[in-house]
Amino acid sequence: MIVMTPEAGEAEIAAVRKRLETTGVHVLVLPGELTTAIGAIGDPEGVRELGLEGMAGVDRVVPISRPYKLASSELAHHEPTVFEVAGRVVGGEQTFCLIAGPCTVESREQTLDVARTVAAAGASMLRGGAFKPRTSPFAFKGLGVAGLEILAEARAQTGLPVVTEFLDTNHADAIAQHADVVQIGARNMQNYALLEVAGRMRKPVLLKRGLSSSLDELLMAADYILKEGNERVMLCERGIRTFETATRFTLDLSAVPWLKLHTHLPVIVDPSHASGDRRLVEPLARAAAAVGADGIIVEVHEDPDEALCDGPQALYARDFAGFADRVTAHAALAGRRLSQTSRAP
Numbered sequence: 005m006i007v008m009t010p011e012a013g014e015a016e017i018a019a020v021r022k023r024l025e026t027t028g029v030h031v032l033v034l035p036g037e038l039t040t041a042i043g044a045i046g047d048p049e050g051v052r053e054l055g056l057e058g059m060a061g062v063d064r065v066v067p068i069s070r071p072y073k074l075a076s077s078e079l080a081h082h083e084p085t086v087f088e089v090a091g092r093v094v095g096g097e098q099t100f101c102l103i104a105g106p107c108t109v110e111s112r113e114q115t116l117d118v119a120r121t122v123a124a125a126g127a128s129m130l131r132g133g134a135f136k137p138r139t140s141p142f143a144f145k146g147l148g149v150a151g152l153e154i155l156a157e158a159r160a161q162t163g164l165p166v167v168t169e170f171l172d173t174n175h176a177d178a179i180a181q182h183a184d185v186v187q188i189g190a191r192n193m194q195n196y197a198l199l200e201v202a203g204r205m206r207k208p209v210l211l212k213r214g215l216s217s218s219l220d221e222l223l224m225a226a227d228y229i230l231k232e233g234n235e236r237v238m239l240c241e242r243g244i245r246t247f248e249t250a251t252r253f254t255l256d257l258s259a260v261p262w263l264k265l266h267t268h269l270p271v272i273v274d275p276s277h278a279s280g281d282r283r284l285v286e287p288l289a290r291a292a293a294a295v296g297a298d299g300i301i302v303e304v305h306e307d308p309d310e311a312l313c314d315g316p317q318a319l320y321a322r323d324f325a326g327f328a329d330r331v332t333a334h335a336a337l338a339g340r341r342l343s344q345t346s347r348a349p
């Protein structure tokens with residue numbers, strides 16, 4: 005939409021129309037009481053390149069179409085995206101993914117213990133970080149490749165597919181070898197080189213929303229993965245920065261139904277990082293189910309007091325089965341059953 009200044013006359017309007025027509029867009033002149041607006045329907049890139057802002061009589065150019073393309077539910081013929089991770093369905097209206105595990109792989113024993121606990125409680129996938137993005141460079145950054153190997157062992161023992169964070173393109177081979185789902189952390193949502201490499205890995209990607217990113221920006225980040233030909237992307241709302249400091253971040257629950265309207269991609273909620281407080285994790289997990297999320301990702305630890313990272317938000321492993329049952333009951337109210345493999349383990 006090109007908004008003309010109140011002073012713009014016929015000649016200026018005609019000049020804008022003529023320039024627009026060189027790109028083949030459909031032009032619609034909309035005279036108003038104070039100003040005239042000119043609608044251009046067609047390729048926004050072509051219009052952007054015309055430099056209309058510099059023309060006489062033009063006040064501003066306002067893009068009306070959505071800035072994200074491949075992630076948009078407006079994309080012609082696009083049904084909601086549904087895919088499987090080792091037999092667990094992600095997306096669609098029928099299933100609810102319960103992704104659980106430690107924040108960080110700290111040791112073989114700790115990871116295998118938690119993996120067994122969450123598997124026994126019916127979890128869909130195991131989460132765990134081997135490469136950790138830490139706010140301080142002096143904090144524990146994970147076990148690296150040794151951590152990935154522990155996750156692979158946990159998968160072999162429990163049958164659960166592994167979700168793990170990819171934070172450096174140098175780790176691409178190791179991540180591609182061990183991850184079933186490649187997690188892009190909040191801090192890397194706009195690391196475009198990383199998104200492109202993740203897109204080329206041909207593995208499902210869990211893309212977390214940046215700490216201060218808008219939903220438009222999240223969907224444009226998803227476009228970076230989708231444009232590499234990788235359709236298997238799930239978005240994750242994990243809380244955003246607001247003026248409120250009582251919780252670690254503010255869980256934007258409205259993001260879930262908004263995303264359901266504007267994108268075909270599945271949406272997962274992370275109540276652990278959003279709240280930073282295990283006492284809030286279950287109510288927020290239930291709320292996520294109620295508001296239409298395709299699943300949740302939560303942190304669990306056998307002994308959270310001793311956790312090397314994010315202990316205060318980790319659910320006690322001994323409480324996890326009850327937690328899973330109650331959240332599953334809420335998901336059932338939303339018409340979803342737990343996403344589990346139909347194949348024999």
Ligand code: PEP
Binds near residue numbers: 107189191212242
């Ligand atoms: C995580 O899932 O371990 C993590 C670091 O989350 P986020 O990127 O959302 O902070």
Ligand code: MN
Binds near residue numbers: 107277303
């Ligand atoms: Mn964490």
